[in-house]
Amino acid sequence: MSEKQKKATAYWRENLKYLTILLLIWFLVSYGAGILFKDALDSIRIGGFKLGFWxxxxxxIYVFVILIFVYVRLMNKLDKKYGYNED
Known part of the structure; x- marks a missing residue:
């Protein structure tokens, strides 16, 4: 395996690690907070609405948008680390 292939493999592995973590966070927030833990979160209110409903x-949706920006930042750092940046 050439050095270029090793670098590409390491880049892809780290990218998949970031994706897995961010998607897990999104799953926990959307499915977990919205459905599984809804009853426990409903005891807290934000702006008059129960937190589970919110x-x-x-x-x-807000968490998903924030995770997009986090992913962009992580990928920019990863690109620089492996020399794939466009700058």
Whole structure:
């Protein structure tokens, strides 16, 4: 295996690690907070709405958008680390 292939494999492995972690966070927020832990979260209110309802309707979307920006930042760092940046 050439050095270029090793670098590409390491890059891809790290990328998959980031994707797995971020998707797990999104799953826990959207499915977990919105469905599984809804009853426990409903005891807390935000703006008059129960927190479980809020996560099911709004929170998961906000977290997803934040995770997109986190992913972009992580990938920019990863690109620089492995020399794939466009700068």
């Amino acid at each position: 996560f099911a309707q709004q929170g998961a």
